[in-house]
Amino acid sequence: MSTHFTTLQIERRGGVATVWMNRPDKHNAFNEALIAELDAAFAQLDADAAVRAVVLAGRGKSFSAGADLRWMKAQGEASEAANVADARRLADMLARLATLGKPTLARVHGAALGGGMGLAAACDICVASARAVFATSEVRFGLTPATISPYVLRAIGARQAHRYFLTAERIDAGRAAALGLVHELVEDEAALDAAVAALVGAILQGGPLAQAAAKDLIRAVAHRPVSDALRDDTARRIAAQRATAEAKEGLCAFLDKRPPGWAPQA
Numbered sequence: 249m250s251t252h253f254t255t256l257q258i259e260r261r262g263g264v265a266t267v268w269m270n271r272p273d274k275h276n277a278f279n280e281a282l283i284a285e286l287d288a289a290f291a292q293l294d295a296d297a298a299v300r301a302v303v304l305a306g307r308g309k310s311f312s313a314g315a316d317l318r319w320m321k322a323q324g325e326a327s328e329a330a331n332v333a334d335a336r337r338l339a340d341m342l343a344r345l346a347t348l349g350k351p352t353l354a355r356v357h358g359a360a361l362g363g364g365m366g367l368a369a370a371c372d373i374c375v376a377s378a379r380a381v382f383a384t385s386e387v388r389f390g391l392t393p394a395t396i397s398p399y400v401l402r403a404i405g406a407r408q409a410h411r412y413f414l415t416a417e418r419i420d421a422g423r424a425a426a427l428g429l430v431h432e433l434v435e436d437e438a439a440l441d442a443a444v445a446a447l448v449g450a451i452l453q454g455g456p457l458a459q460a461a462a463k464d465l466i467r468a469v470a471h472r473p474v475s476d477a478l479r480d481d482t483a484r485r486i487a488a489q490r491a492t493a494e495a496k497e498g499l500c501a502f503l504d505k506r507p508p509g510w511a512p513q514a
């Protein structure tokens with residue numbers, strides 16, 4: 249990738265891009281530079297056909313401690329237009345991550361607070377070590393978890409959000425798994441890397457266009473009643489998908505007892 253990033257490091261290996269937030273001295277807290285670079289990185293990786301999966305991780309002791317409070321204070325003192333525009337850039341970055349056409353995985357160790365918890369929730373899959381800790385900590389600072397709320401609510405539901413949005417309690421990794429925020433809980437960082445690698449390996453076995461369609465399917469179907477319109481929509485989706493070259497290759501490969509063309513070759 250030609251873009252030079254100052255707050256990120258991007259590693260690419262075998263179709264997998266790992267985006268490392270790289271402000272370890274600030275616990276990877278958000279400021280305008282990190283938000284802009286995350287948004288740009290996600291856009292570039294989404295457009296790159298060679299990238300099959302995106303892993304989001306943090307350098308140093310934390311995944312992300314959320315917003316840089318000095319930056320938040322400065323934005324609150326800016327004009328209304330500048331304040332809203334800045335908040336919208338954060339909201340747009342989170343939306344880009346949440347709607348990326350590629351599978352996304354959060355690799356969480358240490359603190360994932362406020363916006364950091366939002367990043368973890370916006371990813372398709374969250375893997376965390378036992379020492380990870382989460383919180384929607386905003387009310388402790390007189391703020392609200394507004395821009396992260398769609399993704400946290402999607403992960404833990406409205407009832408649990410009532411508790412944690414209001415109390416800002418720390419959520420340990422085991423509790424986060426019980427709430428549905430964390431998909432895979434492992435003991436330490438060595439096991440964290442192994443768990444991420446295993447999930448990525450499973451992802452690489454699937455068809456990339458089918459995975460993008462599956463993500464779109466979830467967004468279309470979630471929380472909708474099973475109506476005639478929904479049944480028609482789902483029928484049209486599978487009919488369209490099985491007519492694609494990717495589906496024809498996948499079905500033929502299975503019947504021929506060989507790996508499909510998109511899968512890593514042994």
